[in-house]
Amino acid sequence: MTGYILKRLVSAIPVLLGISVIVFLIMAMIPGDPATAILGSYATPENVEKLNRDLGLDQGLVPRYFIWLGHMVQGDFGRSFALNRPVLDEVLDRFGATLILAGTSFVLCSLLGVAAGVVSAARQYGWADKAITFVVLLGISIPSFFLGMMMILIFAVQLRWFPVSGMWPIYGDRTVWVLLNHLFMPALALAVVATGVIARLARSAMLEVLRQDFIRTARAKGVRERRVIWRHALRAAMVSIIPVLGIQAGFVLSGAVYIEMVFQWPGVGRMLVDAILKRDILLVQGGVVFIAACYVMFNIMVDVAQAMLDPRIKT
């Protein structure tokens, strides 16, 4: 297994390079003089000249890319001129909050989605199936930012069950309980769409598996139906569910942007939107590369989980 993990890590290198190329090319589309665009209102002639020298902006695309890549490999993502601090510091400061939000959401959507899909399949065409199918349709149709706003209205303003926004109260202790209280609504709002997608897929994967011969074998052994569904069938269905969990993790991670805006969550997503509006280009670039790289790493974890689940995958 260690060998397999190493192999997957090595195979991530070209993907990471690909991501850096994509981001680099996108940023190269910036109209006008790049140094002026990056510096914004700090674009004094000296600053422009210094930046041109540091980032090789006056050179061709290819040398520019390698200069940029070289800096990044050394942990230098550039400097945010609007915030006047290194990009990486800012991203790392914010990343914890995003990770807590997206991580919780991911756990929520995986558990809820798989459970809903399994129940739906086991009760195919029954009322539970119909109810779940309807809720799932609603879930994948509602924009997460609108859902978040409605949740604030109902559960925070009307019912006062949860705080309106933020990650921590302005005054008071920072306990886990307080965090959970703040986390619940945004994490749920972020999870809803992915839950719907996962539930749909889990349902059809389960229906597919339940028709297979080994399910009949389990039943012929006298195994209780609950065990047939939740052990035999789900275990086999997970093989096709897990890759989708990986894809949905990407949606959750990047969808956090909306939720962080709605709930004033101090994460990378809000930082990105602010940076785009302020035209703080190096911060955007660094943030995007960082999140995308995290996602690649997460997908490796998904692959490893898949390999542990399915002994037929050569490790």
Next chain:
Amino acid sequence: MRGFVTLLARNRLALVGLIVIGCVALLALITPLLPLANPNVIDTPNRFQPPFSAGAVLGTDHLGRDLLSRLLWGTRLSLAMGLAAAMIAATIGSAIGIIAGYYGGRTDNVIMRGVDMLMGFPYILLALAIVAALGPGLMNALIAVAAVNVPFFARNIRGITVGIAHKEFVDAARLSGMRNREIILSEVLPNVLPVIVIAMSTTVGWMILETAGLSFLGLGSQPPQADLGSMLGEARSALITHPHTSIVPGAMILVIVMGINLLGDGVRDALDPRLKSGALSRPMPATTVDRHGPVPVAQTDSLLDIAGLRTEFRVRDRVYKAVGGVDLHVERGECLGIIGESGSGKSVTALSVMGLVASPPGVITGGAVHFDGTDLIGAPYEVLRALRGRRVAYIFQDPLATLHPLYRVGDQLIEAIQTHDPLSKEAARTRAIDLLKSVRIPNAESRIDSYPYEMSGGMRQRVGIAMALANDPDVIIADEPTTALDVTVQAQILSVLSDLRRARGLAIIFITHDFGVVGQLCDRVAVMYAGQIVEEGPTEAVLRNPHHPYTSRLIDCVPTLGGGQRKLAAIPGLPPVVDRLPVGCAFAERCDKAEPACRADAIALMPTGAGRKTRCLFPETKQERIV
């Protein structure tokens, strides 16, 4: 195509979606013609008017602008943006996909690498990066959303194109000297166009959502122009004090996207051929019983007595009568063979005993199965379950498919034991090892930790047998257990079964299409054809002197040693389709001796000698055979 439309129309939800989308689209189209207030006229004194106030049906927003007017204009813009993004993404993506799929080779490789790379990128992030580079704005948001959806189209259309690029008409066009560009435009494109349209219909909802999302973040449409997303974004600061300004645009997005999703689901269902046949439904824990008429009583006091069993498959408006009134019985310690071609109903008969026929579509419509005195047909699930594997166990045909692929064989054995016997894990494991030894698996102690895919076919089937033996059952029903195996392994498995039977006093129902196997193992044999028993009797007598013409044909098919496997195809003709059974003898079409009388009426199973019965008007009598 007509079938597709009917299917779509039959799907009520899709119709609802279509109507909703139609209404919204119509409203958006006629917005300029409606007597609406100017959406951009600011009237601050009248800001935050509640809905239904004079002059503003939906109220006004934070700048006193009429919400209804802004809603309709915003909807118009949002729909236009979503559609435009979908068109751009579809055009560019499909072009890339067609080129990759048509040219193949290096071109394909390079393009698809890039596409995969893009698809591995969380795509909201990608859209943000593009907007960051181009700067916020309506057009740039549109470009960003279109761009991130290009890979989706490229990948799907490439798949379809690869299939088409190797069809005869494309080859023919190439041979006739047409240039690639002409072939793509005249032969390939018309064929992928429907797929492109469908892919668009399923993604346009997402694109509307995404453009609205970017506008919501302030990165899309810029004031005073507003789409639904930016309306929602602007209303956010007044969410708590004046929620209606948020609810109005948000609800509209929800309605639009839901309508599109309903429609898209309908389209997808209508296109999925598996749903057409209703095949994608899961079998229930036990076969459905829909028994009419009186329940037959047990005809014998045997251990297992099947009387008048009828099982059919209901697929849409068709009924396949797989088992049409079968009587069988097995004594303790006896081995009964059931033989017939595939589709003769022998497996369905066997599976009906413990309610294991897949249902839907299977339904048991008549008869009784008395096991040790109690009728199992229609018995409560818990009663059946307690008997399954405990007193009546099954061995199935292909152990690679019938063993769980992801559990070690030991765990599957232990589960079989613990299901009926509350043993500790260690005790169960010890017993599992004993079981593996009893079916002569070498190195049972280490083999127990193997996965099924790590074993040979013969070993796997031994595991299947061990699992059936786990709880010392009274009856084992073996459904073609040796069919998938080669001849030597087959012989080994048979000898294992035959020893076990003697040692444990097992009753075995052995289902096969091979008379050779029956001859080695079974005391009695029943021959099935088209869902009915056509001949039954002691194995030796039947083999030596078959009474039914079908039986005698089957016996002719037994492979001689070294002569390779002759299949039942050696019998000319095919068995009748069981949804259109003839009135008289089902074998008449293939029978040399068929007379008009044979086709006139149903033929009964008549006694023809000591312990023998035959369903034939003109039983064979003279031939003597040596097997």
